[in-house]
Amino acid sequence: MRFMIATKQKLLDGAIAAIREHGVAGVSARTIAATAGVNQALVFYHYGSVHELLAAACRAATQTRVDAYRERFAAVTSLRELLDLGRALHEEERELGNVKVLAQLLAGAQVDEKLVAPTASALALWTAEIESVLSRILAGSPIAEIAQVRGLAHAVAASFVGLELYEGADPAGARNAFSALEQLAVLLEVAEDLGPVARRALRSRLAKARRPRVSP
Amino acid sequence: MRFMIATKQKLLDGAIAAIREHGVAGVSARTIAATAGVNQALVFYHYGSVHELLAAACRAATQTRVDAYRERFAAVTSLRELLDLGRALHEEERELGNVKVLAQLLAGAQVDEKLVAPTASALALWTAEIESVLSRILAGSPIAEIAQVRGLAHAVAASFVGLELYEGADPAGARNAFSALEQLAVLLEVAEDLGPVARRALRSRLAKARRPRVSP
DNA sequence: GTCTATAGCTGGATAGAC
């Protein structure tokens, strides 16, 4: 994929731009081609179908975004820093419209099973990144004893997408939700700094709750 | 709305059933009418347009579901009970397909601004219920000092929707996320039972973080 | 590789008979 003729790349970019502009329900070979500034028939010549183009665009766009954040993810050393990065990422990607694209694809995947696989692998790129940071900074933390790191990574990704969609319907509500979650994060910081006595207390509570098995 | 002729009601039910079955992108006057077992032209006679029918159906269906849970919400007296009810609600509504309908409408609202208002008011019905329970059971709790109750209610609703959409693309990931969040809830329980010393420590940390203003 | 043209289908919406 290192070398790609101009038209194929234009179609990839056009597909993402079209989703951003019209939503997944509003994309078609015609709208994509118009956005890309190329002929409509080329969608089928290069990608066979609209779905396959969307799948390719989803994959390429997500990879690009994840790569763009890799260094910043790697630089994170605390929960607070991760939360700050999360906030920044949300705002930057919102500006660029990329979180919207992911949310749209996720919504589209509910309807169209041909979108399930590409969407799932796009989400996986993000959650893998989050999981690797979490497992690094939560090593030895009581939080890691309480919840599966992989599950947390999935929860973070799912909540992000949910908040993004929520914002489209109720912007003020979404802002309040974001603020509340950030404030709640203070609790996690406190938990991270627990002394041995408090840790024992937490552990005894944990014993009462069943520890779920994580799926692969 | 207490008395409604049979056909109008059939169309309302048909609209919800059609969304459940085909997703927002797959609903049309024809599919709704077919699901409802009535003539396609009646969509326009009774509701003027497909969008207006969807708005009415969204409103009616959500009200019905919220009403069905009102007593159970009212019976909740602790955070743990609320979480259990949340889990039960998610599973029951998932079974009935209603969370899917809400998620679909939310996705549709990103695309079609005519869906924004009905979707927002449907979400508001849920968040109002959650907020009233939260403010009751969190009265005097340090959690209420940390985060705005209304913001928390919005966050819960948004995360629920996000998880529902996530489940369509990656079922195993969604299950892990749910488990992780439940385990994390142990932290909230601990916070609820904090003694005076620990509360003071928490409060001093809180002072460092700015308390955001809540929107109306 | 890129274009035009078009087949074949589905959808929103309306007119007018009953």
Added chain:
DNA sequence: GTCTATCCAGCTATAGAC
């Protein structure tokens, strides 16, 4: 209130000229 019939727009996908 309900039905049939129909118009027109937009869609996927392909055939075939260049």
